[in-house]
Amino acid sequence: MCGVLGIALGDQTKVVAPELSDGCLFLQHRGQDAAGITTCGPGGRFYQCKGNGMARDVFTERRLTGLAGAMGIAHLRYPTAGSSANSEAQPFYVNSPYGISLAHNGNLVNTLSLKRYLDEDVHRHINTDSDSELLLNIFASELEKHNKYRVNNEDVFHALEGMYRLCRGGYACVGMLAGFALFGFRDPNGIRPLLFGERENSDGTKDYMLASESVVLKAHNFTKFRDLKPGEAVIIPKNCDKEEPEFKQVVPINSYRPDLFEYVYFARQDSVLDGISVYHTRLQMGKKLAENIVEKLDPNEIDVVIPVPDTARTCALQCAITLNKPYREGFVKNTYVGRTFIMPNQRERISSVRRKLNPMESEFKGKNVLIVDDSIVRGTTSKEIVTMARESGALKVYFASAAPAIRYNHIYGIDLTDTKNLIAYQKTDTEVAEAIKCDQVFYQSLEDLIDCCKTETIDKFEVGVFTGNYVTGVEDGYLQELERVRAENKKNAEDVKAAVDIGLYNCADY
Ligand SMILES: O=P(O)(O)OC[C@H]1O[C@H](OP(=O)(O)OP(=O)(O)O)[C@H](O)[C@@H]1O
Ligand SMILES: NC(=O)CC[C@H](N)C(=O)O
Numbered sequence: 373m374c375g376v377l378g379i380a381l382g383d384q385t386k387v388v389a390p391e392l393s394d395g396c397l398f399l400q401h402r403g404q405d406a407a408g409i410t411t412c413g414p415g416g417r418f419y420q421c422k423g424n425g426m427a428r429d430v431f432t433e434r435r436l437t438g439l440a441g442a443m444g445i446a447h448l449r450y451p452t453a454g455s456s457a458n459s460e461a462q463p464f465y466v467n468s469p470y471g472i473s474l475a476h477n478g479n480l481v482n483t484l485s486l487k488r489y490l491d492e493d494v495h496r497h498i499n500t501d502s503d504s505e506l507l508l509n510i511f512a513s514e515l516e517k518h519n520k521y522r523v524n525n526e527d528v529f530h531a532l533e534g535m536y537r538l539c540r541g542g543y544a545c546v547g548m549l550a551g552f553a554l555f556g557f558r559d560p561n562g563i564r565p566l567l568f569g570e571r572e573n574s575d576g577t578k579d580y581m582l583a584s585e586s587v588v589l590k591a592h593n594f595t596k597f598r599d600l601k602p603g604e605a606v607i608i609p610k611n612c613d614k615e616e617p618e619f620k621q622v623v624p625i626n627s628y629r630p631d632l633f634e635y636v637y638f639a640r641q642d643s644v645l646d647g648i649s650v651y652h653t654r655l656q657m658g659k660k661l662a663e664n665i666v667e668k669l670d671p672n673e674i675d676v677v678i679p680v681p682d683t684a685r686t687c688a689l690q691c692a693i694t695l696n697k698p699y700r701e702g703f704v705k706n707t708y709v710g711r712t713f714i715m716p717n718q719r720e721r722i723s724s725v726r727r728k729l730n731p732m733e734s735e736f737k738g739k740n741v742l743i744v745d746d747s748i749v750r751g752t753t754s755k756e757i758v759t760m761a762r763e764s765g766a767l768k769v770y771f772a773s774a775a776p777a778i779r780y781n782h783i784y785g786i787d788l789t790d791t792k793n794l795i796a797y798q799k800t801d802t803e804v805a806e807a808i809k810c811d812q813v814f815y816q817s818l819e820d821l822i823d824c825c826k827t828e829t830i831d832k833f834e835v836g837v838f839t840g841n842y843v844t845g846v847e848d849g850y851l852q853e854l855e856r857v858r859a860e861n862k863k864n865a866e867d868v869k870a871a872v873d874i875g876l877y878n879c880a881d882y
């Protein structure tokens with residue numbers, strides 16, 4: 373669930389890099405592993421800065437001053453394919469045809485056949501294990517088919533149509549054609565989010581932004597914005613002070629199914645995605661969860677409701693209100709530790725939970741506590757949390773999850789290939805409670821979760837992580853291939869540099 377961002381400024385004499393860098397801070401929660409910016413400057417030249425780390429570490433002031441141009445794209449990466457190596461930081465770039473740079477949020481599920489096709493049929497060299505590099509090359513090869521000196525919007529839309537035909541999975545992308553345009557597109561099911569917005573300047577020019585979440589658009593004053601539709605693309609000309617952006621429904625909407633997990637965990641609560649306020653869905657999740665709990669447990673058994681910060685706060689608050697129980701911040705969050713779930717390895721995740729969350733004994737001692745989290749995935753957080761609650765003197769520890777039990781892979785955005793790593797894999801609720809050592813576990817039902825999020829226009833969501841049925845299906849051998857790449861990366865962990873950290877993509881430390 374990476375974050376993508378693109379900006380084209382109407383005033384061509386301005387530089388866009390500082391605003392891109394600032395915008396990335398609003399999307400940091402979507403990916404903490406790598407960050408990158410590519411800008412397009414005079415003469416259509418691309419300037420790039422990317423590498424492992426958080427946005428504030430990668431985008432130093434010195435590096436930003438090297439990024440010329442009034443148009444650019446940015447990416448925050450949480451790896452879901454390939455490895456977490458520097459070489460897979462985005463945006464990706466190909467020089468032919470015309471010079472293209474692309475940043476991708478999502479996951480392709482037919483990478484095996486795409487790789488084969490690129491190699492055997494169109495002879496394109498792929499230099500990493502990233503699915504995003506495949507996506508870019510597919511688009512490039514489709515564009516190349518026009519065999520023209522210069523392309524126009526129609527050619528670009530046509531190439532995207534070809535790409536839609538070939539690439540299966542979830543994708544929301546921003547890209548640039550050197551010296552020509554900024555563009556964005558969204559997969560035919562709208563699994564991953566992407567919004568378009570405009571800002572009017574005092575001199576009458578307009579600036580345009582594409583972003584994964586509405587929070588960036590709002591914060592940067594792009595007040596007129598909307599979600600791109602599934603299968604829709606937009607081309608924003610480089611000279612956007614003179615020419616208007618062009619939208620096109622490139623392929624028909626297959627189904628409109630935003631990923632339900634955006635509302636549970638991925639997105640910031642102050643974002644509105646596909647017209648649905650993340651904050652309000654989380655309030656609803658708390659209410660429904662409480663209603664569900666009282667059917668299974670005498671509320672007199674609960675003394676206090678305690679959230680697992682950060683994401684579950686809103687949901688836990690509404691849960692406490694509905695249960696008519698006190699809400700207490702029993703865990704204090706160290707804001708200097710990032711999201712633990714999206715950290716690259718389990719050892720780091722476990723130690724981070726303790727570094728990140730510290731219990732306040734007074735809120736646990738001698739009490740029956742109901743701990744509320746948004747989800748239980750690997751169980752890393754919940755196991756540690758329950759232990760901390762008991763160490764702090766809690767009598768009974770109940771654990772509630774705003775999402776249903778997760779027993780399947782999330783193939784469009786969570787870095788999990790081995791379902792055995794999921795704490796609920798082949799376990800009943802009672803067995804999950806035993807595994808995380810709590811007295812009882814409560815899960816939201818899928819039906820209720822959907823009810824919390826649906827609107828009049830959107831009543832279906834991508835829910836494969838809960839059901840194992842994915843809207844795009846999965847190519848045979850895909851999950852095994854992901855597993856193979858992962859095992860190889862682990863094997864090469866001692867010598868990552870040689871294997872995957874390919875110096876061709878260095879982020880020079882100048
Ligand atoms: O069962 P697990 O594998 O531990 O995953 C689930 C936990 O991970 C996430 O928290 P995270 O620390 O990533 O982010 P947050 O601070 O936004 O809640 C999520 O909110 C759950 O607390
Ligand atoms: N989380 C994402 O959207 C990741 C994008 C892409 N699959 C990668 O691994 O880089």
Ligand SMILES: [Mg+2]
Nearest residue numbers: 680681682683
């Ligand atoms: Mg959490």
